[in-house]
Amino acid sequence: xxxxxxxxxxxxxxxxxxxxxxxxxxxxxxxxxxxxxxxxxxxxxxxxxxxxxxxxxxxxxxxxxxxxxxxxxxxxxxxxxxxxxxxxxxxxxxxxxxxxxxxxxxxxxxxxxxxxxxxxxxxxxxxxxxxxxxxxxxxxxxxxxxxxxxxxxxxxxxxxxxxxxxxxxxxxxxxxxxxxxxxxxxxxxxxxxxxxxxxxxxxxxxxxxxxxxxxxxxxxxxxxxxxxxxxxxxxxxxxxxxxxxxxxxxxxxxxxxxxxxxxxxxxxxxxxxxxxxxxxxxxxxxxxxxxxxxxxxxxxxxxxxxxxxxxxxxxxxxxxxxxxxxxxxxxxxxxxxxxxxxxxxxxxxxxxxxxxxxxxxxxxxxxxxxxxxxxxxxxxxxxxxxxxxxxxxxxxxxxxxxxxxxxxxxxxxxxxxxxxxxxxxxxxxxxxxxxxxxxxxxxxxxxxxxxxxxxxxxxxx
Numbered sequence: 105x106x107x108x109x110x111x112x113x114x115x116x117x118x119x120x121x122x123x124x125x126x127x128x129x130x131x132x133x134x135x136x137x138x139x140x141x142x143x144x145x146x147x148x149x150x151x152x153x154x155x156x157x158x159x160x161x162x163x164x165x166x167x168x169x170x171x172x173x174x175x176x177x178x179x180x181x182x183x184x185x186x187x188x189x190x191x192x193x194x195x196x197x198x199x200x201x202x203x204x205x206x207x208x209x210x211x212x213x214x215x216x217x218x219x220x221x222x223x224x225x226x227x228x229x230x231x232x233x234x235x236x237x238x239x240x241x242x243x244x245x246x247x248x249x250x251x252x253x254x255x256x257x258x259x260x261x262x263x264x265x266x267x268x269x270x271x272x273x274x275x276x277x278x279x280x281x282x283x284x285x286x287x288x289x290x291x292x293x294x295x296x297x298x299x300x301x302x303x304x305x306x307x308x309x310x311x312x313x314x315x316x317x318x319x320x321x322x323x324x325x326x327x328x329x330x331x332x333x334x335x336x337x338x339x340x341x342x343x344x345x346x347x348x349x350x351x352x353x354x355x356x357x358x359x360x361x362x363x364x365x366x367x368x369x370x371x372x373x374x375x376x377x378x379x380x381x382x383x384x385x386x387x388x389x390x391x392x393x394x395x396x397x398x399x400x401x402x403x404x405x406x407x408x409x410x411x412x413x414x415x416x417x418x419x420x421x422x423x424x425x426x427x428x429x430x431x432x433x434x435x436x437x438x439x440x441x442x443x444x445x446x447x448x449x450x451x452x453x454x455x456x457x458x459x460x461x462x463x464x465x466x467x468x469x470x471x472x473x474x475x476x477x478x479x480x481x482x483x484x485x486x487x488x489x490x491x492x493x494x495x496x497x498x499x500x501x502x503x504x505x506x507x508x509x510x511x512x513x514x515x516x517x518x519x520x521x522x523x524x525x526x527x528x529x530x531x532x533x534x535x536x537x538x539x540x541x542x543x544x545x546x547x548x549x550x551x552x553x554x555x556x557x558x559x560x561x562x563x564x565x
Contacts, residue, residue, distance in 0.1 A: 146170025329378025
């Protein structure tokens with residue numbers, strides 16, 4: 105994701121008059137890979153924000169010289185729109201709510217837990233990503249994308265057709281597709297073309313939230329519901345009221361929460377943890393998964409009744425290898441995005457590099473291509489990305505295939521086996537050795553993959 109700092113890390117300013125809080129947050133955030141600076145009051149924070157660009161600010165509400173509310177007002181007057189998360193001690197929740205109304209993104213109650221801080225930052229980071237992506241898309245030509253999705257292939261036209269048809273209705277949609285294929289973009293397109301487009305859009309990665317926080321994060325809790333519940337909190341479903349919630353990686357949802365989600369879908373009500381009364385909600389639900397949920401139903405990993413409740417309308421997002429004709433268009437798109445983000449002027453790929461891109465299998469789909477272009481733009485010394493700037497895996501894959509077909513051996517059996525070994529090796533490398541995900545990339549059964557790994561001597565990958 106884009107960041108203010110040249111090394112790519114998100115830049116965070118921590119403002120708090122308590123030295124222990126500053127030290128704790130600085131250590132925690134640096135350990136998580138953020139670039140952090142700390143100051144002890146709002147006046148110092150204001151000077152820092154005027155002088156330097158920050159992605160996020162974590163600020164105490166009450167401080168002697170200038171508190172969070174005053175800082176927010178000053179920033180708004182000066183047109184500084186840095187995302188701010190405020191901190192408030194237990195008992196100051198009303199002040200925190202005032203800060204939210206004044207423009208703060210979120211608040212954290214003191215004393216806070218490590219997971220709570222990191223989860224709040226992850227949500228803020230996702231918001232930053234979406235805002236920057238939307239800003240870039242506004243500068244694209246209208247015919248280059250469909251609601252931010254780049255593609256003109258027949259496979260993508262079929263997806264766009266389904267999106268247009270389902271968007272005006274509130275039917276639940278299940279989006280299936282490989283990792284990196286663009287499932288969230290499809291979900292957001294449905295939201296933007298619906299009559300809820302001016303309401304909340306809440307994306308949630310069900311696999312990224314710690315299981316012990318997931319129920320509270322989705323459905324909320326009341327004060328005293330558990331040890332760290334110092335105040336009432338509305339969950340993401342309540343925040344999405346009248347809008348759309350996108351449940352990404354729905355297959356990672358624990359079985360006990362699958363039961364509660366089914367009840368929400370059936371009754372249109374959410375019961376916060378520890379609450380005796382339900383809250384009525386009006387939310388459109390779009391879910392997505394790279395897993396084969398139908399197979400998960402058969403193995404007991406996923407509830408059958410929830411599967412059919414989610415799968416009212418299914419959208420299958422094709423992998424990039426199924427729409428190779430979109431590769432040049434995506435290359436052009438990401439070149440524009442990276443040139444704008446990085447201030448560079450790379451015009452394109454050499455013919456040889458483009459040929460390699462077209463022949464590559466793209467196990468990581470559009471996300472892998474995006475990262476490949478970013479790498480090329482960063483490393484390019486001229487106005488073109490040549491073969492030497494492509495990732496080694498793309499060059500090696502091409503070399504391996506060319507070596508096979510330049511051989512004097514015409515045996516279909518032997519050449520097919522050699523090519524199969526190369527593909528299995530690439531899939532294992534792409535998935536970090538995860539054989540379940542590798543089997544999905546290869547479109548073979550897990551058992552067949554295990555057999556072939558042993559047969560080809562790839563056990564160490």
